[in-house]
Amino acid sequence: MKKRILLIATGGTIASRHTAEGLEPQITADELLAYIPEAKEFCRVTAVQPFSLDSTNICSQHWLKIAGIIEKHYDFYDGFVICHGTDTMAYTAAALSYLIQNNLKPVVITGAQKPVNLEITDARLNLRDSLRFAADERAHGVNIVFGGKVIAGTRAKKERSKSYNAFSSINYPDIAVIQDHRTIFYIDDRSRIRDRVRFYHRMNERVFLLKLIPGMDGRILNRMTKDYDAVIIESFGVGGLPVYGSQSFPDAIDRWCVQGKKVIMATQVTHEGSDMEVYQVGKSIKERFPVVEAFDMTLEATVTKTMWLLGCGISEEAFSAAFYRTVNHDILLAEQPD
Ligand code: ASP
Numbered sequence: 001m002k003k004r005i006l007l008i009a010t011g012g013t014i015a016s017r018h019t020a021e022g023l024e025p026q027i028t029a030d031e032l033l034a035y036i037p038e039a040k041e042f043c044r045v046t047a048v049q050p051f052s053l054d055s056t057n058i059c060s061q062h063w064l065k066i067a068g069i070i071e072k073h074y075d076f077y078d079g080f081v082i083c084h085g086t087d088t089m090a091y092t093a094a095a096l097s098y099l100i101q102n103n104l105k106p107v108v109i110t111g112a113q114k115p116v117n118l119e120i121t122d123a124r125l126n127l128r129d130s131l132r133f134a135a136d137e138r139a140h141g142v143n144i145v146f147g148g149k150v151i152a153g154t155r156a157k158k159e160r161s162k163s164y165n166a167f168s169s170i171n172y173p174d175i176a177v178i179q180d181h182r183t184i185f186y187i188d189d190r191s192r193i194r195d196r197v198r199f200y201h202r203m204n205e206r207v208f209l210l211k212l213i214p215g216m217d218g219r220i221l222n223r224m225t226k227d228y229d230a231v232i233i234e235s236f237g238v239g240g241l242p243v244y245g246s247q248s249f250p251d252a253i254d255r256w257c258v259q260g261k262k263v264i265m266a267t268q269v270t271h272e273g274s275d276m277e278v279y280q281v282g283k284s285i286k287e288r289f290p291v292v293e294a295f296d297m298t299l300e301a302t303v304t305k306t307m308w309l310l311g312c313g314i315s316e317e318a319f320s321a322a323f324y325r326t327v328n329h330d331i332l333l334a335e336q337p338d
Pocket of ligand 1: 011012013014053054055056084085086087088111112113
């Protein structure tokens with residue numbers, strides 16, 4: 001029996017045409033499919049198009065919409081392929097990893113650096129690989145398929161703005177590679193998924209990201225408390241906070257924590273993650289305040305996991321254990337809660 005795949009087209013370069021205003025998503029889901037006639041040989045595809053956007057315009061309401069479509073059709077399809085712009089694809093992939101858990105069916109996200117209607121493009125290969133992967137018996141969970149790689153939805157980062165190999169898996173191996181017609185799996189953890197698929201229906205967008213630069217005054221954080229429930233601080237190296245004579249950063253962190261708001265420490269270094277125990281500038285903060293650390297997580301996963309947990313209405317006390325619990329391969333370095 002051929003696998004039944006639902007294609008969810010959402011726009012992006014893959015579906016764009018050149019216009020006087022620049023590239024704009026205009027190619028429909030059915031037109032996209034028509035570029036891959038060989039897909040009929042290995043799967044049966046139905047296409048839907050909930051919206052058609054440059055992914056610059058995609059945010060949590062769209063993640064919830066996509067997850068909702070998958071939930072509604074979950075029992076009727078063997079796999080799902082989402083065509084999406086590359087700019088915020090890593091956020092969508094991480095968000096869907098949290099919104100759809102214990103998922104034994106493949107949810108594949110793909111896109112392209114060039115539109116599908118050009119003669120020279122990566123679009124057709126990426127779409128074909130994605131459909132093939134979604135029809136593979138071993139595939140499951142949320143992954144990005146792009147440039148021949150299969151990357152866990154929580155581990156992807158767009159590292160190149162123009163090249164075909166735009167995405168890398170950060171601090172984690174690729175799940176699989178696709179070469180010609182063959183998929184070679186490096187990681188297959190299907191047997192570890194025992195519970196029934198679970199969909200979540202809320203994200204809290206009141207999450208702020210502060211990237212440190214040398215000389216920054218911590219008082220900037222005091223202006224954010226009114227509008228945000230959590231702040232992720234992208235600090236330097238393995239993690240720490242500066243004290244330039246004044247205590248503006250520790251004071252601000254104290255204010256956030258006293259109000260029950262979440263402070264998550266991450267690093268602006270892409271590879272290898274944080275470890276705040278190493279230096280006094282990090283250790284002293286971790287010892288004084290109940291901050292959470294992102295360790296080896298990507299920034300995209302850190303942001304969306306925080307939005308998801310806050311959206312669940314998780315209690316202040318339960319937040320850090322829930323944050324450190326591994327979901328779809330997102331964190332390795334934190335001690336796993338019991
Ligand atoms: N700006 C486009 C988007 O993210 C880029 C792309 O798809 O490659 O929708």
